[in-house]
Amino acid sequence: MAPDLRDPGPAPETGVSPDCGRLTRWQMTHVQDATAAWIRQDSEALLTRYPHIGRAVEAAKAKGRNREAQARAARAAISATPDLVARAAAERGDRVHEFAEAIGKWQLGAVSAGAVDDKRDVLDAHGEGAFADVLMDFWQRWDIQAVANEVTVWNHGLQVAGTLDIVFRAAGRLYVGDFKTKDDRHGLTKPLSPSVGMQLLNALHADEHVTDTERGVWESWPYARPDHLLAIAVSPSAVVPQLINPDTYDRQWATFTHLRGLWQSYRDGDSGSVLRPAQPPPSAARWPDGELVGLPDGVGAGSR
Template identity: 45%
Template sequence: MTTPALAQQTDLGRMYARRIGGTLEVPSITTVIGVASPDLTGWAGHMAATAVVGDRRLAHAVGDPRSLKQIARDAAGAAERYRDDAAARGDRVHDYAEQVALAALGQTHHVDAARAALATHGESAFAERFDEWWRAYGVEPVAAEVTVWNHEVGYAGTLDLVARVGGRLCLIDFKTKSLTRDGRAKPLDEKVIMQLVAGYKAEEMCTDAASGTWVPWPYGDEPPLLLAVAIAETEAVALQAHPASLPVHWRRFWALKQAWSAEQQLAATGPGLRPVPPPSVAPSTV
């Protein structure tokens, strides 16, 4: 995942400041949503087992405890390696999408370098599918990588793209996806709706990260479409967040922010359970 200029990764998750080098004040949208992260131990175990089965050293290691232990140690990190590789690929695809938008806006960009980075990793198909989607939907970018802030609830985040599609204002989030067995983009997690609606509820937008200049959110008068675009090697699929579901997803996001804040407050108070000695009993008199 890319790190916006105003964000830093901390022990509390990703946190945002009002200017570069400023005090970190509020959690990111994704950090808040992460409070509801599922238990991935089963997936991690599956990834480790798959790594063992597919290890070319396994046949020669049978009966050799030292070699088997080495294979086991290597397999234990399979899930983390997969996650990190997927995140790095996602960063490259997001960077390409941002550069295409900046070029269309007439701003400084490095489209060629971003596309070359994808090609170096054998990922050119992601750029090709993105380009097809961009042309098919007639995307007219308004702003790219927009950092937003909500004071009332207490969070910040960065929107991938604000654009007009078919004449409608849209807030767009890109997700890089791997493929299903039948070669289609894997389905998006519906938590992306919380991400989009949190962006929609922004109160301010940063116009200069270095100086910490913010302006009121300028896109509040026209209710936008909230779009999530899954970008895979074989296709790019655009999905709209159902308007009827937005209030519910917003309430869920609000509740997760309260849970995140409560965790920080509890951590600051120290242990909640303390040992209690038995009550003193006055000695009996005969």
């Protein structure tokens, strides 16, 4: 039985093991760059790349905070930089994906040309029209004919769901593709992570795909034998498509199934053996339950 889409199970990603809570090199780079911009008072960088730092400091000033508190606000904003950058990148990726999806749906007759224009307008409004330009160029040069878009698939053996961006034909061959917005701060295309291969391999091992999300209708997956798996890196300057090497299919799938097992093991762990209720010490009995207790002598109550 296929899953309820409200709880589709783990996505076919490689990051299925527990988070170690460490700063990655990518995160550290953003924190270091933001720190350097703040120390140097690089007005251009603070305005274009790190406006949140200035906003945090101005908010502290508006509340009458002293210089030490303003510095703490700046440090907190700097620490939040990787999360803000990641969120902005994810939102931009969604807009680019939605434009590509709209083109595919237009080809399939599911939406009008106006729907494509609307998605282009959204990109333009965010200064991201170049992504649309290179995607349209790629579509035309490859003579892409969409077969399916944003398809949710299900693997019974692993109990795992995944979403495939596009299934299309080009030059008589069937492709399953995945779009990745991959650009550096100069707008150039960055190399793709090899893990995209594991995502795309889900197309070869899917059993069913959803055909009606509202009613929960699933049907057999008809595209488990495509000619190629294609990872498509999209930046404002270019679209760089790369084929997944068929010689690595078995190895990559074995790696994915191993990671899937780790994820399940972590999820199935008895949380009761890890977390237990903590009872307050006897001193708590001095106050009735449900009453909020402040610090002595009104400390921390503010000026009210």
